[in-house]
Amino acid sequence: MSGRAWRVTKIGAEIAVPLAILLAWQLWTASAHQARFPRPTTIAVEFQKLWLFSQFDEHVVPSLERIGAGFAIAVVAGIALGIPLGLSRRAHRVAMPHIEYWRAMPPPALLPISVILEHSIANRQKIAFIAFFCIFPVLLNTIDGIRGIDPTLLETARSYGVPRRARIRRIVLPAAFPQIVAGMRNSLALAVIMMVLSEYFSSTSGVGYVLLISKNTFQLVPMWAAIVLIGVLGYVLNLLFLLVERRVLAWHRGWRAALPD
Amino acid sequence: MLEIRHLGKTYGSGERATRAVGDVDLTVTEGELVCVVGPSGCGKTTLLKCIGGLLRPTSGEVVLRGRRVTDPPEEMALVFQDYSRSLMPWTSVRNNVLLPLRHKKLARAERSRLVEEALDAVGLTRFIDHYPWQLSGGMQQRVAIARALAYQPSILLMDEPFASVDAQTRGDLEDLVLSVRERFGVTIVFVTHDIDESVYLADRIAVLTHAPTEVKELIAVDLPSPRDQIATKELPDFARLRAHVYRLIKRERPAAGDLADEEALAATRAET
Numbered sequence: 001m002s003g004r005a006w007r008v009t010k011i012g013a014e015i016a017v018p019l020a021i022l023l024a025w026q027l028w029t030a031s032a033h034q035a036r037f038p039r040p041t042t043i044a045v046e047f048q049k050l051w052l053f054s055q056f057d058e059h060v061v062p063s064l065e066r067i068g069a070g071f072a073i074a075v076v077a078g079i080a081l082g083i084p085l086g087l088s089r090r091a092h093r094v095a096m097p098h099i100e101y102w103r104a105m106p107p108p109a110l111l112p113i114s115v116i117l118e119h120s121i122a123n124r125q126k127i128a129f130i131a132f133f134c135i136f137p138v139l140l141n142t143i144d145g146i147r148g149i150d151p152t153l154l155e156t157a158r159s160y161g162v163p164r165r166a167r168i169r170r171i172v173l174p175a176a177f178p179q180i181v182a183g184m185r186n187s188l189a190l191a192v193i194m195m196v197l198s199e200y201f202s203s204t205s206g207v208g209y210v211l212l213i214s215k216n217t218f219q220l221v222p223m224w225a226a227i228v229l230i231g232v233l234g235y236v237l238n239l240l241f242l243l244v245e246r247r248v249l250a251w252h253r254g255w256r257a258a259l260p261d
Numbered sequence: 262m263l264e265i266r267h268l269g270k271t272y273g274s275g276e277r278a279t280r281a282v283g284d285v286d287l288t289v290t291e292g293e294l295v296c297v298v299g300p301s302g303c304g305k306t307t308l309l310k311c312i313g314g315l316l317r318p319t320s321g322e323v324v325l326r327g328r329r330v331t332d333p334p335e336e337m338a339l340v341f342q343d344y345s346r347s348l349m350p351w352t353s354v355r356n357n358v359l360l361p362l363r364h365k366k367l368a369r370a371e372r373s374r375l376v377e378e379a380l381d382a383v384g385l386t387r388f389i390d391h392y393p394w395q396l397s398g399g400m401q402q403r404v405a406i407a408r409a410l411a412y413q414p415s416i417l418l419m420d421e422p423f424a425s426v427d428a429q430t431r432g433d434l435e436d437l438v439l440s441v442r443e444r445f446g447v448t449i450v451f452v453t454h455d456i457d458e459s460v461y462l463a464d465r466i467a468v469l470t471h472a473p474t475e476v477k478e479l480i481a482v483d484l485p486s487p488r489d490q491i492a493t494k495e496l497p498d499f500a501r502l503r504a505h506v507y508r509l510i511k512r513e514r515p516a517a518g519d520l521a522d523e524e525a526l527a528a529t530r531a532e533t
Contacts (some may be wrong), residue, residue, distance in 0.1 A: 160361035255350040258394035
């Protein structure tokens, strides 16, 4: 199949498959009355009513803020911690068991205590919770990315007397950047999950809060509207990330294509 | 200018110790081009890294203009064999050449002048804004050479720099080294395993033994300058020198611990 035909098929499938599912759902719910599965058209109307834009400021904006701030903190902290752990074998050996321990911790286990530790059920606690768990993909990928740097590159810089700080800024970080970005993408997806989770517990706002409250009060149409919104948020955030990545890492695709096998 | 005194390098210790460099003595005078030739795996790279201050010798010392080398000296530049791995793929040829200049106290205009002059010397002015991976292998090695030149070293160490380019390109790059030496008046220590290359380039050749390596013989190359890829290689003296070096290396039977360089590589990986 030619490249162009493949692209058309791929994009077609990306649109056609969800459309077909929605259509089937619509036809099924139109014939049978299903309280638990409202018609897609009903959900769409509710979606428009809730999110475009009467509740947008009240619930969507806080959720986005939490994702944004939590993700940003995680990226900065993950890279900052990853640099020394990637550069020093000794530090790596000492730190790894601790990292593995906290990484293996299921996030809900820490949700109640985050309220106490942060003494807050507002943004502060939510952002801290999101940031804590989003650090790991960035951190581990930064470490791996740095450990995988070709020693020739670092020796070259050293032989030219490039100072340590400049070596980190000009060689270590750019060389590890493709892998750091891969970690950031995982973190972003994780941030959406953590946002919903943190809003389930001790919360007064956010998309996750709306979802839970609707379910608790048997308002299934807004519940479905919230589910749809969360899916759309995750999808769009990933899409935006990929767009930025394509620009920032353009060199990486060119370089890899130029590598001899 | 450069004195290597009883240099020895052993990797590891105890039973697992590998002696890569035994006892190397060599003096290089100002403006000279010395080729270091030896059987493969004899510890040439290790020797060069010790000279360049990237590795600490186990015994002996390297003295550059009266000062003992413990770190990479400022007046020395190193060109590695793996050009593709020593260039930064994420940035332009210009920035690659600029790398060693950024931390030098130079005016902005002076920096770009040095970069442009160095790229002009290797004939890559047109490709200043390309990424290194957009260039051929030979051109990438030219970028690495330009970077070394821009650094304005008084001595250039080259570690089998043309081992992975085709024969045609190799000839061109050899002539480039000679012209660069003429233009910048730089002293060059050139490590190679190619005997023709060493005879063609050198003022003197240091032939090394197997690991743990020592200088087996120092040969003065009294071929006329400027050298020419065709005329020089037709001279009877060229053939004689070539045969002489060849015999010296051939007589070196592979010995135990022959993989000094590969083990050295594994050891440096473990250190970093």
